[in-house]
Amino acid sequence: MQKTDMEKIIEFTGYKKKDFSVCLGCKICASVCTLNDFDMHANPQGLLLKIFLGDNTVTDDPLIKNCVSCYRCTDACPWQIRIPEVVRAIREILEYSSPFEKAFKGSISIWGRVYEPYIFMNAIGFLMKNGYLKHFMKWTEYISFHLPRKIKRI
Amino acid sequence: MKYSYYPGCSLTGSAKRLDVATKKILTKLGYDIKEIPEWNCCGAVEYGNKEELIKLSRENLKKAEAVSKTIIAPCPACYRNLKESDRDADFNIYNPLDMFNVADIKKLGIQKDLKNMVFTPYYGCVLLRPKETAIKNRNIIEEIITDFGGELDGEKIRDRCCGGNLFFSNKEMTEKCVNLIASRSKGIFVVYCPLCHMAINTFSNRKVVYITDIILYILGERKNI
Numbered sequence: 331m332q333k334t335d336m337e338k339i340i341e342f343t344g345y346k347k348k349d350f351s352v353c354l355g356c357k358i359c360a361s362v363c364t365l366n367d368f369d370m371h372a373n374p375q376g377l378l379l380k381i382f383l384g385d386n387t388v389t390d391d392p393l394i395k396n397c398v399s400c401y402r403c404t405d406a407c408p409w410q411i412r413i414p415e416v417v418r419a420i421r422e423i424l425e426y427s428s429p430f431e432k433a434f435k436g437s438i439s440i441w442g443r444v445y446e447p448y449i450f451m452n453a454i455g456f457l458m459k460n461g462y463l464k465h466f467m468k469w470t471e472y473i474s475f476h477l478p479r480k481i482k483r484i
Numbered sequence: 485m486k487y488s489y490y491p492g493c494s495l496t497g498s499a500k501r502l503d504v505a506t507k508k509i510l511t512k513l514g515y516d517i518k519e520i521p522e523w524n525c526c527g528a529v530e531y532g533n534k535e536e537l538i539k540l541s542r543e544n545l546k547k548a549e550a551v552s553k554t555i556i557a558p559c560p561a562c563y564r565n566l567k568e569s570d571r572d573a574d575f576n577i578y579n580p581l582d583m584f585n586v587a588d589i590k591k592l593g594i595q596k597d598l599k600n601m602v603f604t605p606y607y608g609c610v611l612l613r614p615k616e617t618a619i620k621n622r623n624i625i626e627e628i629i630t631d632f633g634g635e636l637d638g639e640k641i642r643d644r645c646c647g648g649n650l651f652f653s654n655k656e657m658t659e660k661c662v663n664l665i666a667s668r669s670k671g672i673f674v675v676y677c678p679l680c681h682m683a684i685n686t687f688s689n690r691k692v693v694y695i696t697d698i699i700l701y702i703l704g705e706r707k708n709i
Contacts, residue, residue: 342535364645396657398609399649400645405615418529421532423532427653428652428653428654431653437525438525442524446497468685481522
């Protein structure tokens, strides 16, 4: 990752670099982090520090793969720093998204809305490979067919 | 007074039932709701660039002006994104959970109660966090269940994460989260978020219902919970 990428990550979150300097290092975020219910050694404060220092190893952080965006860290943080949004910004820069998520955004850019059949068709390979189809029986109640409609954008 | 209604993508697809039930209850409660014309997707949590995400909801706010500046958004993700995009607080944005209350439901005529049933109220993340965009009454699901005779369980996991956010990228994580909340509670899960519904339903063998299903059951509009 390049220096400009680090700057971009901060820009994407809507924060300024100095907003992260207020972190007291109390690690209450780590103590409430959902990932640590499963012994994943997540340290949101460490991730924030790496971004602040421009440390490239941030890309290996377990939060990049596993952060569930629960905002428990934010809720507990004395400064209410929104670490899940920092993680999402890093994912965006690393282009860390599944084919399903890519299709999701694709649907929005085509119609302005989510059109589920389009997403499923585009992500079918990913869904099959990763064992999603076995859940299909439980998903019948979610399936309703409707045609796509392109909405007007302002 | 008119209210702008923003269903969002889930409620027109996978959570159609939640849309129908929410509109039915709001109408019974006397809210005059009208769907925002040509609304677009709120972007959920799929955008790493916050400005890009906020822009989508800002567009919806503009479209809502034609109906009313008071907006009702049932889907928790849509609700949060709309609130976040309304930086100058020009609009009043509500989740239907903030419009439901026991006294008003009672006025609609009670047909059934919830006696001898055990429920796990489950809010998940988005409705309760971050604080700035959280719903006002953080106990509404419990209030409805207990007032009509239902029993509660799983108090400690009501705001834990279902992992639904990673459902279509890293489902092992979602499965772990659901296993945790299911192992620390019992009875029927009561949710309001379409993604929580799908995640819990997929990875646990317990029944999952929307709070609107329960309200309609109490009012005699649904045979079973």
